[in-house]
Structures are given as C-alpha cells and as structure tokens.
Amino acid sequence: MTHALPADPRPQTPDPRPQTPDGLDQEASLLAARFPDLLNAYRLFVSAVGSEFRSYRDALRHDLERPGVTVRVQEDFIPTGSETLDKLDTYIAGCDAVIHLVGDLTGALAQPSSLALIRQRYPDLGRRLPPLAPFLEDGAPALSYTQWEAWLALYHGKTLLIAVPEDAAPRDAGYRRDEAQRAAQQAHLARLAAVERHPEIRFANADRLAVELLRSKLHEILARAGVRMRPANLPFGSLGALFKGRDAALADLAVSLGGIPASPSAVVARVINGIGGVGKTRLALEYAWRRADDYSALLFVGAESPAALQRHLAALCSASVLDLPERHETDEGRQYEAVLNWLRTHPGWLLIVDNVDSEDAAAAAEALLPRLAGGHVVLTSRLAHWSGRLALPSLEVLARKDAANFLVARSQERRRPRTDDAALAAQLADELGGLALALEQAGAYIAQRRLNFAEYLAEWHSQREKVLAWYDARLMQYPKSVAITWQTSFDRVGEPARRLLQRLAWLAPEPIPESLLAVAVPEDAGEARATAGAPADSLAALVELESYSLVRRASDAPSFTIHRLLQEVSRRPRDDTAPAAAAALRAALAWVDAAFVGDPGDVRDWPLLDALAPHALAVARYADAAGIADPTARLLNQVGLLLLEKARYAEAEPLLRRALAIDEASLGDAHPKVAIRLNNLAQLLQETNRLAEAEPLMRRALAIDEASFGDAHPNVARDLNNLAQLLKATNRLAEAEPLIPRPQTPFPRRATHGQTTRNQTPLDDDPDRVHRQLPCRHQEGAAARSPAAGT
Secondary structure: OOOOOOOOOOOOOOOOOOEOOOOOEHHHHHHHHHOHHHHOOEEEEEEOOHHHHHHHHHHHHHHHOEOOEEEEEHHHHHHHOOOHHHHHHHHHHHOOEEEEEOOOOOOOEOOHHHHHHHHHHOOOHHHHOHHHHHHHOOOOOOOEHHHHHHHHHHHOOOEEEEEEEOOOOOOOOOOOOOHHHHHHHHHHHHHHHHOOOOOOEEEOOHHHHHHHHHHOHHHHHHHHOOOOOOOEOOOOOOOHHHOOOOHHHHHHHHHHHOOOOOOOOEOEEEEEEOOOOOOHHHHHHHHHHHOHHHOOEEEEEEOOOHHHHHHHHHHOOOOOOOOOHHHHOOOHHHHHHHHHHHHHHOOOEEEEEEOOOOHHHHHHHHHHHHHOEOEEEEEEEOOOOOOOOOEOOOOOOOOHHHHHHHHHHHOOOOOOOOOOHHHHHHHHHHHOOOOHHHHHHHHHHHHHHOOOHHHHHHHHHHOHHHHHHOOOHHHHOOOOOHHHHHHHHHHHOOHHHHHHHHHHOOOOOOOEEHHHHHOOOOHHHOOOHHHHOOHHHHHHHHHHHHHOOOOEEOOOOOEEEOOHHHHHHHHOOOOOOHHHHHHHHHHHHHHHHHHOOOOOOOHHHHHHHHHHHHHHHHHHHHHHHOOOOOOHHHHHHHHHHHHHHOOOHHHHHHHHHHHHHHHHHHHOOOOHHHHHHHHHHHHHHHHOOOHHHHHHHHHHHHHHHHHHHOOOOHHHHHHHHHHHHHHHHOOOHHHHHHHOOOOOOOOOOOOEOOOEOOOOOOHHHOOOOOOOOOOOOOOOEOOEOOHHHOO
C-alpha cells in the first residue's frame, strides 16, 4: 500500500523540548556549542552503516564539505552523553538534506529508551508515516539508527536522497554478508517506497556516488544556497582499485600535458588513440579523477561528428555544469560561443573530447583547439594519424597478468569461487585478448549471473555470439557491447578495406606478414576482384584499416596484427550477411593456399612457411568446420609436414590424420591423394616408433597407387621404398629386399640443405633423381596439385 505524506511536513503538536532564551532548545544549544558552524552553514547529513560504507561516507564528506557547507555523520553524535537517536533527531530537524545510503547491513539497532523518547516527542509519528506504526508498538521489532535517520528526515520534511549500491560495488573491510540484515534492508526500502520515496541513485564506487549526487537535486539545492561547486559532468566515476595495468599510461599522459595553466595561455592537447574498446575513455576519466583537485573544472563532451561536438559543448552552459546565463538561450550557436568564452576566461580546466572517430570530427576538434585557452584537452579516438605532436603512443591491450587480476577483482563479490580461479582468469584473459571492454563485459556478465570462471568459459565456447552481444549499460558503465563498438568502425572504412578485414578475420591472432598482401586472391575464390583482390588494393586497404586502429602495424618488422575479438566479431554474420561471410572464408582460404608455397623439408623455405603456418592452420580449421574440403586438406597436410620436419610430432599427427579423413570423405578411399595422406601419416608413425600402426597404412597406400598408376609408376616406387625401409627396421630383411626399387627405377629424391629435406617438384618432373634408400614423404606445392602429379 502506498501512503502519501501530509502536505505540511511539520508536526502539529508543541515541541516538548525545553527552550533557551535564544530560541534554541537545550539540545540544539549543546550542539551549537560543539559545532558552532551549524548556525550559519548549509547542513547535510550522510546516513550510512560505517562497517559497510565508511570510506564512501568519508569521501562524500571530503567532497561536499567546504565554507558554507557542513556535513555530519552518525558518529558525530554518539559520545555526547545522551541518547544517540535524540541527538540525531536534533541535527536532522535543523539540517537541509539527508543522503541515505542503503546497503546490505542495518547497523546497530536503536535502544528501547531511544524509541520511547521519540514516541513521546512525536505522538503523531505513526499517523504521519503509516509504515512506521507497527514499529512504535511495545515489544515491536527494533529499527536501526541508520533506518531511523531516513524516517526522521521524512518526518521533518527534509530532502531525502536515497542511494543504493550496485551488486559489484566494493564494500569496506568491516563488511560481512548477513542474509537476515540484507532482508531487513530490503524491507526498509519497501517501507520507504510505500510513502513514495525510492532510490534515486545507484553507485558502483565512491567516485560514482559523488558524480550521481552532483547530478541529483542536491546540486540545485546547493546552488540555491549560494554554494558554488566545481563544474563537472564526467559520465562515470573512477574504477578505483579496479583500474589496473595503466600506471605507465597515466604517468605518460600527465607528463605530456604538463602543468595546469594558471592563466589564459594556449591549450595543451593530447590524443589517446587505439582500437575500439581498449580503454581510451576510461584512461582519460581515471586521469581526470586522480587530478580532480588540481583542475578548476572537469568537463566531458562527445564528438562523434562536428555537429555533436558543437551540440555537446553548447550543453555545458546548463545549470548543472557551468550554469551560464546563456543556458536559457534557444540559439545553440550562442550557447556554444558562451562556453568557449568561459573556457578562455577561467583557466585551469580539463576538457575530455570523446569518440573523435571520424575524419570530419577530427578536423572539427583540431579546429577548435586554437579557439581555447588556459586548459588541457584530452581527446580519445580510434584514428591513428594526427597533426603535430597531438597523438600519444597507441594504447595497448592489458597485459595478461593485469587482465586476469581485473577479472578476479571485478567479479569478487558475486562470483562463485573455485580453487583454480587464478588459472581460469588467466585463461579467460587470453581468450579476450586483454581488451578492456571485453574484460568489463565478462566481469559484469559473471557478476550478474553469479557464474564462476569455468561456467563463463563454457558459455564463451558454446554461445560466443550471445556472450559477445550481451551488455548492460548500468552494470558496465559503457554504452555499447564489444560487437556494436567495432561495428561503427566497420561502417566507416571503404569496401576494399572491409573485404580485407573480412579475410583477415579467418586468420590467426598472430603477426601477419605483409608479404601476404603481395599475393593476389585467386580469381575463382568468390571475392570481387575489382574491390579487394589485387596486391596494390590490399596494401591501400591495410593502410586504411590502420588509420582506424583496426590493425596494428609493427614498427620493427614488416608485419601487422588484428585483435582476436575483432576477428571474432568480423567472422560472425549479421542478419542477411551470412553469404558474404561464407564468401570471405573461401576467399581467405584460397588466398592463404596461394601463398603457402614451399617445401616443408627445405630449411630455406622455413622463414616463409613459419610466418604463414599459424594462418594456414587457422583458416584451414575454419574451412574444415564449414565443410570445405579443398584446399583445406592440402593446407593441413603441408602444415603437418612442416611440424613433422621440426620433430613436433604431437602437433603434426592430428593435422595429418585430419587431412587423410577429409580426402577419404571427399574423394573416396581409393583416390591417389588418399595414398599421399596415408604415406605421410605412416612416416610420422614410423618416426615415433609405432611401426605396427604404420605398416598397414603403407600397404594401403601402395595398393591405391598400384591400382591408380600401374606397377611402374614413380609413386609406386616411392611406396615400395617406404615399406621396404619399415620392414628393414623391423628386421624382416627377406621381406624388404624384393621391394627395394632397382637403381634405374625413378623415385623421389632426398636432398640435403643443412638437414634432410624433401623435394617440392612433382614426381614425374625431376630428371635428376638418384637412388637413395631412404623413406620418402610427399608434400604439395602450388605448382603441382593435380592427381596425375601425385598431389
């Protein structure tokens, strides 16, 4: 049931408290003697349970108290020698507003003597505040002192600002979760709601609480009282201890900005640039909060476009920020000019210009700087190229340790703990690539659903699209999900750059050699040649992607990287874009296949193959999952052979087995390519001393080649030689001898360049083969991929 408060908030019965000649009651006189500033100050009371929110309360007191404003808390009234509730009532009756923090703990319960005094003093209390009536009866459950503070504020007609914490808001060291007290606090909020008093503020930390209070009606109350607050409109509070891994970046920003101007000198501006979601805005905000006491104003505007920049600057003249006379103007241009004039005549300010992510917005922002004076400007942007010395070094993703520590701390209060939390947090940090937005999104998701890290990782692997798209602006203090954040950059780049990005999405999140761009996308790959395929187009597209921080080019090597989550988002089709995503996969597969050319057995080819191997393997696996057989099997085979040559048997074996399975399924058990796969797998088994497993594979490869090419074909000679070497290794010389090819029989050569290698040319195209009684494996090159050539 909802109860409306009476229009006249003051009690109608005479005040029973004894009066002194100066018109104050005796208790007020005692308080005035103890706190002489009470008689001429604007008075606030912060109501909070100390064991849960002492640091919040103390921070508020520090932020709000100044000449003309007095802030008191419950502890100020405890050691006076009288009933605590009596003293609280006296102060609240004479104060101007009560800030009431309602968390999980009730605090100490009011003593029966205190209740008796209040009930005697205000006999109409139950009638005026019906939800309190049951607690005024003899033997009724007791309310806490902190709960009483809210009801006394309502009884005396004071402004009551109710603030509640987010689930993940950190608590003080004395906090101990108590379900009974949590239930009592929820019941307290329900009783307040019954008289139409609801929480106006939700806070994630102490800084956020201060920001929200200054946005509330408290700001107007203080303004009416003639109290000037430091102009500030920062959208989010500080993360406090949750802000990890950025100490060096903060220090660099502070040093580059230099001292805070004390006169209308030229502005100093710096640009924090980097990939979307890396934490540019958060770095700027943390700098602002840490240096808040040094600046005369902390201002924040968005600059998604020139029009948005002007609109948001003009809005700073509002009563809640600069409170300029032009706030009543209907002409945005006049408001804009009034704000610029204020900035020129009030030195010492900090202005954050956020999301300067388009070329026209960047031009507008740079044109604004000469019109300002006496302050610092910090711009955040995905654009990498800026004039002069504006741009700081590109902001990197968080280091693995910092990212893991953030995940543990961010979800501490709500996560179900496990003994392996640290290891799982590090694994999740790797999955998210240290991207600040993705880490915050994961932490909020875990906290909201009370998951543990293992459960989140399971959802990440099974429902990645849903997890990437999820976000809660209130919990995350960020306006967009990872997916939407990057979509704005996708929409700005040209078609060639977009197509290149779609191909790069299917590669590994490892450095990509720029030499790959010199390889044209095959014409039959399903990608429009006019917009994406030629090497010159690819290089220009790379430059454009770099300009929007969608790729990062190395300064010490001809390579570049793309963030793994950007790849993830780019791979996933939206709405009707599934055909385009499939076409991009086929184009990427053909592109890498055309580039992955060389002999895995020749160390001279290793530099090229090693650089491309992670990407060949990545795109082949995506293609395999999509049911694309060709050239997926070839790439798996070639990467497997490269690993085999490096004696990385455990990594090579599953690739060679999968290449065999793909060709068996797509070409049939008797195809010559299947013989190649059988032969290569058998060689790995032989080199790992699994001869019994290798022999049937070799015999099967021999049977296929004999049936396909006849007994005199070089492939048959190769198979016979390999089988003979295996029989010899098992001491079955009588069986091996008839199989060893005669010297005049052509079969693959084994050449050496520092170590044993295999030739790359087709078996029937090498006139210089010599007889070597060594096992022969077969690899595939770009020049020889037809069945007749044994590929």
